[in-house]
Amino acid sequence: MRWKKALFYAAAAVFAVWTVMPIVLIAMAALTPRQELYSWPRQFIPENFSLESFRFFANSHGVLAATFRSIAVALATVLIALLVGAPAGYALARFRFRGKEAFRIGILMTRMFPTSLLAIPLAVIYLKTNIYDTIGGLALMHAALAMPFVVLVTSSLFLKVPYDLEEAAMTLGCSRIGAFVRVSLPLALPSLVAAGIYTFVLSWNEVFASAVLTVHNRTLPAHIISTLNVSPLNFKFAGGFFMIIPALIFIFLVRRYLLSMWGVAINK
């Protein structure tokens, strides 16, 4: 039993290092002054830390605008995904209807095709409908990418709120919608917020669709990727680290709900 436990912790340690190492390397590189970054041989832990690279990155042309666009796209994505996905999830949780299982599978099948396969047809459609290279258009795409996650997760959230509660509210004078707003929504809200934040991060990190569907109005990842070939090393490191931070913070904030969202109980 003991060696089993040791093996488990060893595996966990390897996995943790595997995940954390690139983040640490990027963080250290991003905080290293420029001269030191280019010197050879380079020390594993830099002698001096400085925010020089960051300042350089943040002041570079287009970065600030791209950051704001990224935030705008992510917020719009969350809004669209929750407004469309949460009711669908609620319906899956509460109602029996013809084709329910097919619907559930169908939602997953939307992710069957890789984005790269869809890129050209999508770009054509976007161009034709005049939403190419717009924040709203990209948010629509991100919302579509996040939809399976939002629908399936919200349906499992609402399943955890017993229908009895809504029925009780209805016998006490609520309408169907009133019962939802006063009872189910408050109970599901923390998890809904977590799902929203997760969706935000999905959009924040998304590169491919952003790069294909925008030209001038690029989000931060798309902007960084398009300038990657022509930018100096410290710009790349600072940019990479800058991208990681919000995702890390958000996921850290909602980590408790992430587990409950996916229906995993680790503390039991």
Add this chain to the structure above:
Amino acid sequence: MAEVRLEKVTRRFGSVVAVDNVDLQIRDKEFMVFLGPSGCGKTTTLRSIAGLEKIDAGRIFLADQDVTDLPPGQRGIGMVFQSYALFPHMTIADNIGFGLRIKKVPASEKAGRVRKVAELLYLDNLLDRYPGQLSGGQRQRVAVARALVIEPAVLLMDEPLSNLDALLRMQMRAELKKLHHAINATTIYVTHDQVEALSLGDRIAVMRDGKIVQCDVPMEIYDKPANVFVGSFIGNPPMNFVHGEVTSQEGRLMIKGQGFTVTPDPKWSKALADRKRVILGVRPENFRVHFQEPAGETNGAQAAVEVVELLGNLKLLTIDLAGSVLKVSVEPDTAVTAGENVWLTWNEDKLCIYDSDNEWAITPERPEVVSA
């Protein structure tokens, strides 16, 4: 006045008919119990009255108003759920006051009414707690309080005691009975527990397969089950059933079965005249056990005691009567041992006779009413 009337109510789930063309009239302030095994349609009937189920056919009237198409909140009902369905994110006071808040009752009046109901149900010192902090019995009382505070004309209860332990259930049973007299509501109560039904109901509607099999006062249901199903569902242990054949001997009607003969009262003569095979139904306490051949009794049947169980307030005997196994209850101090041979006689007044084909009761002729 809150009379409840169901007219040909039907509710289907796919091909399953959960409630099948039910007609029922419940009087104002009556305590009506729906009793039946799981899946008999009792809860669906209750939910239809509440408006939580859309019925496929028929009409429902509450207090002479057709409520068939009204949402639950406008029917003047209060409902207690089996799971209690308390709102976990609200305090007990908010839970109880929820209905008043929805109905926009002024805050001052609301607080007073909540306090009054809370006192009635011994919840007044729990008002600031959350449902998660209460015991099962307390939660149950909150659920009742929440339904009562809106002063419903009809109180609906769906197996409200089934999640409590036996002792608490007995206490709450008495509390509910007391409560029913204290409030002015018609009560409809769903249960699968026959003891609850007998103790609480002014009348009991026994249901099976979406139909009401028998609807009557508890004593009638117990003494004169309308069919074999009711007899075996109500009573613990259930009614004994033995097959017999109707014969006539020297002009007297008799029912003969394996190892016994019964001479029914003359009131049965007409009803039994053309019949051959019947089923006799006898409650365990309607036998008499004799240790010698009873003198003067022509119908003593010899039988063997197989098992003796002392249940405290009675002794339950398992008796083999020429192949049929009977449950017979006797006084707890009766000296009887397993393996003993005894004679059984029946309390023929309490005899129930059923058609052997459809298992429905054969009713004797009623004594003629002398008209004034």
